[in-house]
Amino acid sequence: MFNKCYLLLVCLKVPSIKRNLIFILLALSSCNYYQEFSQPKITTSLAPKETHIRTIAILPFKNQTDRKEIPTILREAVFRNLSLKGYDLIRLKTIDQRLEMASYHTNDITKIDHYKLGKILDADALMYGTVTKCSKLFSVVYSRVTIGAEMEIVDAINSKIIWKASHEELTHSGTPPISPFSIPEKIIDSTINIRDKVISDTADKLADKLVKGIPERNLYEVLTYYTININDTGNGKVVRYEVQPNDTLFKIAIKFYGHGSKWRNIKYANNDIQSTSLKIGSDLVLPDVPVLAKIGDAQLLDKDYYTKAVYKVKWGDSLYNIASELYHDGRKWPVIYEENRDEIKDMQNLTVGQVLIIPLNSYPNNIEYTQN
Structure with a gap:
């Protein structure tokens, strides 16, 4: 000092x-x-x-x-x-x-x-x-x-x-x-x-x-490719789907709504569709498909009206964990896998950011349950 x-x-x-x-x-x-x-x-x-x-x-x-x-x-x-x-x-x-x-x-x-x-x-x-x-x-x-x-x-x-x-x-x-x-x-x-x-x-x-x-x-x-995507429009979230080989409006309706009769909903939401034939790679808007921010949100949906929803995979997710929260039984993971068989490359490691189709009911009588 x-x-x-x-x-x-x-x-x-x-x-x-x-x-x-x-x-x-x-x-x-x-x-x-x-x-x-x-x-x-x-x-x-x-x-x-x-x-x-x-x-x-x-x-x-x-x-x-x-x-x-x-x-x-x-x-x-x-x-x-x-x-x-x-x-x-x-x-x-x-x-x-x-x-x-x-x-x-x-x-x-x-x-x-x-x-x-x-x-x-x-x-x-x-x-x-x-x-x-x-x-x-x-x-x-x-x-x-x-x-x-x-x-x-x-x-x-x-x-x-x-x-x-x-x-x-x-x-x-x-x-x-x-x-x-x-x-x-x-x-x-x-x-x-x-x-x-x-x-x-x-x-x-x-x-x-x-x-x-x-x-x-x-x-x-930009460089990440997914068949199913969720877009944020500001007023809500919209589900989009890229047409794959052998797709028809009827098949897509079953895939996302569980009812082939809803193919008309898809057609009306996409003005550029002139007939039931689809061009591979076309981008379709799928109206009224519930988007789950988290799996627990499925409990809030009216299951008499909705049979399926979509969910974007987050870090730490697995088919077993999703099934545990959704169906209260992790052994029912094959229900989710069967709905996304063409999308899931490795059922042991889900890709973060990938969008999965989530059946809201586990159909216990139609599937054999195993430990993932």
Whole structure:
């Protein structure tokens, strides 16, 4: 700490106007800092068509420095920047709470199986991060901050590394003073908040540069092919279906409504259909098909009127789990599988985002139940 009596004598010798001018100039110089134009090193980045990622969990970052606060600051900065990419991000507080409930510490995260961790956090992918460097040099109106990090995104299902990058971001401002005794003590105190801002801005710039190397989510959506799709029109959700070989309006009506007589409903909803013959690849609107946001919503439907609904698969779903919630008996999963036999490629691993036709009744007398 500087000698307060000495500083008081120095300040008294400077006219008040001159002192104020010096204060303003020093304060301004401490606010204007400069950042590097270097770019991160990206060592792995799969093409969009190679991944189905929608939901990402940003795990607590590991720390290789003696600055305990930096991992939290950087993790929050990454969350803010990645949220602009169109992914569904799980709130950081929610992630921390789920990890705590599972009795997992930050140091244990890398030892946990990716699939298991994805199930716990309800995430398609996991982002791991390590703060590799944090150096701070502050000298009244001069600052120099360097923050380095390594990050990667891993597919929670197959453990493939989708994206991996590392970078060090440097921020500096002002010029070092010749002597600390030439600066009034009140200016030293006023720079504390500015120092915190420089650290925060450096972390944000680092996060911005790293996240730019991650492809937009909408690229995945465009390249993902499904026969059945659900479109949000603003006023509700509309089910669309792409005509397949050997399809007829009658067959499609049975497939989605359980009654072939409803083929007329499909024809009337699609003005471009001139006859009962269909062109392969045509996109049809299917009117009045219930869309389940969650399987439990099936209980709200009038089953005397509706016999089927559609549901978009979420992370963690399985035929057995869906049947357990819908029919209160997981062994009835074949009921759902038979309705979607042509759509489901692997009945052990449903594709996230795929739309399934859900029979609202389990038809217990018509099917043999087995454990999935």
